[in-house]
Amino acid sequence: MQLINEVPPVKFEGRIVACEGDSNPALGHPIEFSCLDLEAPAVCKHCGLLYVQCHHH
Known part of the structure; x- marks a missing residue:
């Protein structure tokens, strides 16, 4: 949990994001x-x- 908290939020342009965890x-x-x-x-x-x-904008 500590490592994931160090990752900054991912910026996304759309309204709906799909997370797969990895490419x-x-x-x-x-x-x-x-x-x-x-x-x-x-x-x-x-x-x-x-x-x-x-x-x-």
């Missing part, structure tokens, strides 16, 4: 879809990565 399917986890409409970061329930929406 290699053998090392990842089942796809977790998260909505980024809230101000708080979305947390993947499998790996703990944080995602935030990057607003480009």
